[in-house]
Amino acid sequence: MAPNAAFDIDTRNAERVPATERWINARDLIDRCMGNLNLANRVLARFRSGLDEAVQQLEQMVEAADWGQACIRSHRLRGEAGNVGCRHLAELASQLEGACVRGDGESARSSLKALAKACGEFQQAAPSLPDVHAESAKKTNAILHATFRSRE
Amino acid sequence: MNILVADDDPQICELLDHALSSFGYSVTTARDGLEAFELLRSGKFRILLTDWQMPGLTGIELCELIRKQDAGNYIYIIVLTSHSYLDSVVCCLEAGADDYLSKPFRPAELLVRIRAGERLLSLESRELTIFALAKLVESRDDETGCHVDRMRDYARILAEELAQDKDFSGTIDGRYINLLYLTTPLHDIGKVGIPDQILRKPGKLTAEEFAVMKTHTTIGASTLEAVTAVHKNAAYLVMAREIALTHHERWDGTGYPHGLSGSSIPLCGRITAVADVYDALTSKRSYKEAFPHERAVEIIKEGSGKHFDPRLVSAFLRCAKAFESRSWRLKEQGASSNLLDRGDQGQISV
CATH class of the missing domain: 3.40.50.2300 (Response regulator)
Incomplete structure (x- = not known):
């Protein structure tokens, strides 16, 4: 599996960063939420609550060799994971999507296995955003205020 | 939004x-x-x-x-x-x-x-607004149907030709041509201030009436100047103001409203004058039939150094065929009819 550059950095520095940083690029998520921590947590919680079902659906689709539906669902999961800053999951979903597009059963099953494993680990590792992310939110807000001030 | x-x-x-x-x-x-x-x-x-x-x-x-x-x-x-x-x-x-x-x-x-x-959307709105204003003025005059459509095309053709001339290539670039195309339709916007009995009078105007008609240049310029003063982002209307004010000036200083001569007449006003006169000549009026293209070309040629900047006349002669084909195309689209720009009364030697 080709490593995702951004995620790879987190993996190499795993001992020096909080566990959640290995899975979520919090700064990315909070920036996308314009510094609104409540929104970030809500979006993340929604993503987590739908993740297991998404994996189950994908397993059924791949087993049935329903490549069309599997392609659509994996594409959507890729987008959802990207939105919440879960680049690793987004990358894995992207690999599954590619296999489904090609109709490559062996590759799809292998990608799905890796995705399911990573999703399980993510669910265990990702609680709601800790304080370090609140600090990120403050920084984001400061940048936004500076941006708007410069336009005035 | x-x-x-x-x-x-x-x-x-x-x-x-x-x-x-x-x-x-x-x-x-x-x-x-x-x-x-x-x-x-x-x-x-x-x-x-x-x-x-x-x-x-x-x-x-x-x-x-x-x-x-x-x-x-x-x-x-x-x-x-x-x-x-x-x-x-x-x-x-x-x-x-x-x-x-x-x-x-x-x-x-x-x-x-x-x-x-x-x-992008604001540019579209700007263009539509300007053209709508020009058409509104046109709608008051029974005999100027689609005049502004042709005018802006003629002005663009002439400006594109002038851009090839070393005397003008430093001034006329793509931006200038686009601005000219955008604002030429406003050349007669001052006609909104001319009473109907003069603007819509069939036949020749009296000297007094013609004096009133001539004020359409200053009325238009004042209106556009006021808009530009209030809305600083409407700087593009500066050219529209110059055109409205000076499109009846003549190279030899016998035009109106200020009797400007030579290069003291803004280039956009000189270009619009050629376009305006060509359209008036090739269109039917209440007192004359539409002249054939060749006759209109001759009249403009005769006006070189008198009515028009000689360098603009030379450029016009080089692209006269493009004027003719544009004229036919627009008139075939239903733009043809009786045309009368009363601002030209007594100004065109026909």
Whole structure:
């Protein structure tokens, strides 16, 4: 599996960063939420609550060799994971999507296995955003205020 | 500005809604392409942010449908896509999208792309507004049907020819030509201040009436000057003001309203004068038939150094065929009829 550059950095520095940083690029998520921590947590919680079902659906689709539906669902999961800053999951979903597009059963099953494993680990590792992310939110807000001030 | 967001993913809808609202936009969301298309029919939305893959209608199908309908105001379309391949981008643009935004989006990038769309829409509004004003003036005069349509085409043809001339190439560039094309239709905007009994009088005007008619140049200039003073971002109207004020000035100083001569007459006014006179000559008036193109060319040639800047006449002679073909094309489109620019009365030697 080709490593995702951004995620790879987190993996190499795993001992020096909080566990959640290995899975979520919090700064990315909070920036996308314009510094609104409540929104970030809500979006993340929604993503987590739908993740297991998404994996189950994908397993059924791949087993049935329903490549069309599997392609659509994996594409959507890729987008959802990207939105919440879960680049690793987004990358894995992207690999599954590619296999489904090609109709490559062996590759799809292998990608799905890796995705399911990573999703399980993510669910265990990702609680709601800790304080370090609140600090990120403050920084984001400061940048936004500076941006708007410069336009005035 | 109202923005419509079309995406079947509630998560992305919420994120986009929040980001765009934070930037001061009013946001409405649609959960599929069909709902989006129905909402667009309200005419409330000028910018659409749409997902690529949606149930009902895909983003691409939605783009194609909007462009096929081509009704009402232009809708600026940005396709949201996690397909970052070049083929996908080309596919979006071919379907009628104006731009695309990769997912996951970044708010700063979202904002600049929305602003790019707003700039394009404001340009469209500006052009439409100017042309609508010009047509409004035209509508008061029974005999000037589609005069402004032809005028701006003639002005552009002549300016493009002049741009090849070393005397003018430093002044006339693409931007100048676009501005001239945009603002030439306002040359007679001052006619809104001319009483109907003079503007619509059949036959020749008396000396007193003609004196009133001549004030359309100063009325137009004052109006445009007032607008420019209040709205600093309407700097493009500076050229419109110069055209309105000076398009009846003559190279030899015998024109009006100020009797300017030679290069003291702004170039845009000199260009518009040639375009205006050519159109008046080749159009039917209450007291004359439309002159053939060849006769109009001769009259303009005779006016070189008197009515017109000699260098502009030389340029006109080089592109006269383009004037003729444009004239025929527009007149065949129904623009032909009786034409009368009373501002020319007594000015054209016919």
